Structures are given as C-alpha cells and as structure tokens.
Amino acid sequence: xxxxxxxxxxxxxxxxxxxxxxxxxxxxxxxxxxxxxxxxxxxxxxxxxxxxxxxxxxxxxxxxxxxxxxxxxxxxxxxxxxxxxxxxxxxxxxxxxxxxxxxxxxxxxxxxxxxxxxxxxxxxxxxxxxxxxxxxxxxxxxxxxxxxxxxxxxxxxxxxxxxxxxxxxxxxxxxxxxxxxxxxxxxxxxxxxxxxxxxxxxxxxxxxxxxxxxxxxxxxxxxxxxxxxxxxxxxxxxxxxxxxxxxxxxxxxxxxxxxxxxxxxxxxxxx
Amino acid sequence: xxxxxxxxxxxxxxxxxxxxxxxxxxxxxxxxxxxxxxxxxxxxxxxxxxxxxxxxxxxxxxxxxxxxxxxxxxxxxxxxxxxxxxxxxxxxxxxxxxxxxxxxxxxxxxxxxxxxxxxxxxxxxxxxxxxxxxxxxxxxxxxxxxxxxxxxxxxxxxxxxxxxxxxxxxxxxxxxxxxxxxxxxxxxxxxxxxxxxxxxxxxxxxxxxxxxxxxxxxxxxxxxxxxxxxxxxxxxxxxxxxxxxxxxxxxxxxxxxxxxxxx
Numbered sequence: 001x002x003x004x005x006x007x008x009x010x011x012x013x014x015x016x017x018x019x020x021x022x023x024x025x026x027x028x029x030x031x032x033x034x035x036x037x038x039x040x041x042x043x044x045x046x047x048x049x050x051x052x053x054x055x056x057x058x059x060x061x062x063x064x065x066x067x068x069x070x071x072x073x074x075x076x077x078x079x080x081x082x083x084x085x086x087x088x089x090x091x092x093x094x095x096x097x098x099x100x101x102x103x104x105x106x107x108x109x110x111x112x113x114x115x116x117x118x119x120x121x122x123x124x125x126x127x128x129x130x131x132x133x134x135x136x137x138x139x140x141x142x143x144x145x146x147x148x149x150x151x152x153x154x155x156x157x158x159x160x161x162x163x164x165x166x167x168x169x170x171x172x173x174x175x176x177x178x179x180x181x182x183x184x185x186x187x188x189x190x191x192x193x194x195x196x197x198x199x200x201x202x203x204x205x206x207x208x209x210x211x212x213x214x215x216x217x218x219x220x221x222x223x224x225x226x227x228x229x230x231x232x233x234x235x236x237x238x239x240x241x242x243x244x245x246x247x248x249x250x251x252x253x254x255x256x257x258x259x260x261x262x263x264x265x266x267x268x269x270x271x
Numbered sequence: 272x273x274x275x276x277x278x279x280x281x282x283x284x285x286x287x288x289x290x291x292x293x294x295x296x297x298x299x300x301x302x303x304x305x306x307x308x309x310x311x312x313x314x315x316x317x318x319x320x321x322x323x324x325x326x327x328x329x330x331x332x333x334x335x336x337x338x339x340x341x342x343x344x345x346x347x348x349x350x351x352x353x354x355x356x357x358x359x360x361x362x363x364x365x366x367x368x369x370x371x372x373x374x375x376x377x378x379x380x381x382x383x384x385x386x387x388x389x390x391x392x393x394x395x396x397x398x399x400x401x402x403x404x405x406x407x408x409x410x411x412x413x414x415x416x417x418x419x420x421x422x423x424x425x426x427x428x429x430x431x432x433x434x435x436x437x438x439x440x441x442x443x444x445x446x447x448x449x450x451x452x453x454x455x456x457x458x459x460x461x462x463x464x465x466x467x468x469x470x471x472x473x474x475x476x477x478x479x480x481x482x483x484x485x486x487x488x489x490x491x492x493x494x495x496x497x498x499x500x501x502x503x504x505x506x507x508x509x510x511x512x513x514x515x516x517x518x519x520x521x522x523x524x525x526x527x528x529x530x531x532x533x534x
Contacts, residue, residue, distance in 0.1 A: 165359075167355055167357060167359040168359060168361060170329055170347075170353070170355065170359065171355075171359050171361070173328075173329060173346075173347040174327065174329070174347045174348070174349060174351070174352065174353050175349055175372075175373055175376045175377060175426075176347070176348060176349060176376070177376065181376070185361075185372065186361065189361070189363045265362060265363030265406075266362070266408075
C-alpha cells in the first residue's frame with residue numbers, strides 16, 4: 001500500500017475516534033442523550049446497556065407492518081422518488097430556460113431579477129403556500145423541490161451558454177448554421193459541463209429540502225421518519241437518520257459527478 | 272483576367288459614445304484576381320484583420336462595397352472560408368468530425384460514401400491520416416492549424432481567408448506550415464487572402480503584397496508585385512535578387528515610411 005492511501009484511511013479514523021469521544025461527552029452531560037454504543041445497537045441490533053434486546057433499524061430495513069409502519073428502506077425509497085420527480089422536473093424546465101436566458105440578452109434582463117429574488121428563498125417558506133395549493137403531501141414535496149432546485153440549473157446553464165467562445169460562433173456563421181444547429185452542435189456541447197454542475201448543486205439542494213419538507217407534511221419518507229422518532233422519544237433513531245441521510249446524499253453526489261464527467265468533453269479521451 | 276473579388280471604397284468606423292467615430296480603415300480599393308494569392312501586411316492596429324473580417328462578412332463595412340463574382344457580399348458564407356488565427360476547432364469533435372461537420376453542412380447532398388471520401392481526402396492533403404480520430408486537445412498547435420486549413424478547403428471555397436494563420440506558432444512549425452500551404456495551393460489553385468505581419472511569409476507565399484498604412488484611417492499604402500516563379504524554395508530564395516528586392520521594399524515601407532513606435 002502506498003503512503004497516500006494509508007493516510008486517506010488512517011486520518012479519518014483518527015477524526016472518528018475524536019467525534020465519538022465528543023459524542024460520549026455530550027451523552028454523559030445531556031439527560032437521555034443516546035451514547036454511541038446504544039446508537040450502534042439501535043441501528044444493528046443487540047443488547048443495550050439497560051439490558052433490553054433490540055432488532056436494529058438497519059438490520060431489518062425492509063419490513064412492512066402496515067401502511068404507517070415500514071422499514072427505513074421504504075422510507076428512503078419514498079423520499080428518493082420525490083427528490084427525483086422534483087429534480088427531473090427542474091431539469092426539464094430549467095435547462096431550456098437557462099439556454100434562453102444565456103442566449104438572449106433581453107431574456108436575461110427580463111428574468112434575472114426574479115431569479116435572484118427567488119433563489120435565496122428557503123424551502124420552508126414555500127412549503128405552506130404549496131401545501132395550501134396542492135393539499136397533497138406528494139405534490140407539495142415535489143413542487144417544493146422543483147422550485148428550490150431549479151435556480152442553480154438555470155444559472156449554470158446560462159453561464160455555460162455565455163462561455164461559448166466567439167470563435168466557435170464565427171465558425172458557425174461562416175458555415176451558415178441555423179439557430180437550431182447552433183444550439184445543438186455548438187452551444188449544448190460547450191454548456192454540458194456547466195449544466196451538470198448546476199444539476200449536481202440542484203440534486204444536493206433537493207436532498208436537503210426533502211428532509212425538511214417531509215417533517216412538515218408527514219406521512220412516509222426519511223424526513224418524517226426522523227420527526228416521528230423525535231415524537232416517540234426515539235433519540236437513537238434521529239442520529240441514525242442523520243447518518244443515513246448524509247451517506248445517501250454523498251452517494252447521490254458521487255453518482256452525479258460520475259455522470260457529469262462522462263458527458264464532459266474536457267475529461268473525455270484523456271487517460 | 273476578369274474581376275473576381277473587388278473592394279470598392281471600403282470604410283469602417285467604430286462609434287465611440289460621446290466622441291467622434293473611430294475610423295479604422297478608409298478608402299480601401301482593391302481588385303483581387305482569380306487564383307491569386309495576396310497578403311495584407313501592416314503594423315498592429317492598421318485594420319488588416321478588420322479588412323479580412325469584412326471580406327468574410329463576419330463584420331460589416333460602414334460604407335463601400337465588396338463584390339465577389341458580381342455579387343455583393345452580405346454576411347458570412349461558406350464560399351469565403353476562414354482559417355482563424357487560433358484554429359477554432361471544436362474541442363469535443365475529433366479531427367475527422369470537425370471537417371465532416373463542415374462538409375455535411377455545406378454539401379448536404381453527399382452520400383455517406385462520398386462524404387467520407389471527401390473528408391479523408393482533405394485530411395490526407397494536410398498529412399494527418401494518422402491523427403484523424405484524435406481530439407484537438409491531443410494534437411500540437413501546428414497540427415491543429417493544418418486541420419483548420421483542411422476544414423476550410425474541404426468546402427471548396429471560392430476564396431480562402433487566413434487571419435494570421437501561423438501567428439501563434441513557433442518559427443520552425445510556421446515554416447513547415449508555409450510549405451504545406453504552398454504545396455496544397457499548387458494542387459487546389461484557389462484565391463487566397465492572407466493577413467500577416469511577417470515579411471518573409473508575405474513574400475514567400477504571395478503574388479502581391481498589400482501594404483497598409485498605420486491606423487486610424489488606415490488605407491492601402493503600396494502594392495508590391497512578387498515576380499517569383501513557383502514552386503518557390505525558401506532556401507534558394509534567400510539569394511534571389513527579386514526576393515531581396517521585395518523584402519527590402521516591404522522593410523522600407525514598414526520601418527521607414529510608416530514606422531510605428533510601441534505605445
């Protein structure tokens with residue numbers, strides 16, 4: 001094994017030990033705060049310090065007791081479905097809109113103030129309004145994700161269009177490309193890496209939003225699962241939820257990064 | 272020879288807000304014969320690139336007319352192909368695809384077989400058969416510029432416009448490309464307009480050298496005929512009295528009559 005790899009594995013382990021120490025410290029100070037070992041047992045099963053025998057939530061993630069009591073896997077699936085629905089919708093609307101804003105100065109002047117104003121609005125501010133409109137948990141969650149994750153896609157797509165060099169456009173002019181040919185043969189290939197950067201940011205936001213949205217809308221989903229744990233004084237599950245949400249978010253970002261690299265011409269064809 | 276490409280009373284002004292227009296070039300009159308190779312030389316800022324952009328149609332003249340085979344030029348078109356200084360290859364397309372894209376657009380009637388033959392023919396013309404599937408990022412600057420030349424020639428333009436085509440290359444590569452260009456030109460025989468600031472390049476490549484005065488209000492100062500037989504050999508030319516005469520004429524124009532200090 002080379003030195004770098006050893007460092008990459010060893011150094012995070014050092015930090016992990018430190019984090020567990022701090023966590024244990026907090027658990028000894030705050031009443032009823034779960035200790036690391038109890039949390040581990042709550043996750044993977046075993047006998048707790050109080051002597052109870054438990055099946056962990058992660059050791060049986062696929063169970064279905066009834067409509068309102070399903071394993072964590074099903075909670076995640078529901079959340080991911082909503083995330084992808086909102087995310088795909090944001091791509092379908094955001095990419096063409098971004099192309100438009102990037103290509104037309106007038107469109108930029110017309111839309112930029114609204115993009116700048118709506119971009120920083122928290123999903124929690126949208127939620128009551130959307131819940132009032134849709135009166136439906138799924139639709140509300142999807143719409144919230146759509147409206148908060150569309151902005152980075154629009155902005156980055158427009159940025160990609162603006163990065164198209166004048167030289168490429170001159171080539172297109174000499175060859176008398178139509179507007180459509182310019183978009184497909186020149187603007188899109190140049191913008192693709194930018195679009196994917198936007199999509200990556202957007203998916204990150206969507207995953208952040210879903211937890212908050214589900215806490216407020218209730219029903220099923222990882223966000224509600226965490227909130228439900230709080231209401232049932234199941235504090236171990238909150239911590240397990242946080243770690244699972246983090247891991248899934250990391251995984252989504254990795255996958256998105258791989259897809260982005262695949263479509264990025266600057267990273268293709270180089271070994 | 273009949274009128275082929277003519278520039279009549281060309282002027283280019285750039286509006287400056289709150290001030291009088293900047294007159295880049297004015298009163299340019301020039302006739303270019305078919306199959307003639309001319310170069311336009313001058314100090315930087317003499318409007319030589321502006322002139323080329325007006326012939327290509329990428330830029331419009333403020334007044335005057337540019338006429339190619341009895342047609343007024345309006346806007347860019349493939350009959351006036353441009354070799355850009357920085358090659359302007361699309362970096363996500365291979366050498367082959369870059370040329371194919373141009374041929375496909377300009378000659379949509381070609382069948383798959385003819386298309387491939389044509390693209391491969393022009394790739395061979397610049398000796399890049401071995402690199403045809405490479406991306407522009409994987410080949411050298413000189414090779415990229417050869418692809419740019421092949422792309423421009425592949426659409427059989429009436430005029431080939433070259434904007435300081437070898438300006439960004441080191442001198443050995445530049446000499447190599449000049450040889451390529453002369454050899455190709457012997458074969459294809461079309462009209463070429465080259466913008467350059469290199470005196471040797473101008474004399475070596477052209478039938479006539481157009482010398483521009485300094486801007487603003489730049490115009491044609493002198494026109495020099497280069498009466499050297501082709502094919503030309505750069506080494507033999509060094510001793511040739513006509514070559515020496517031409518070089519000296521341009522040198523004296525650029526550094527005595529229209530010397531320019533660096534600002």
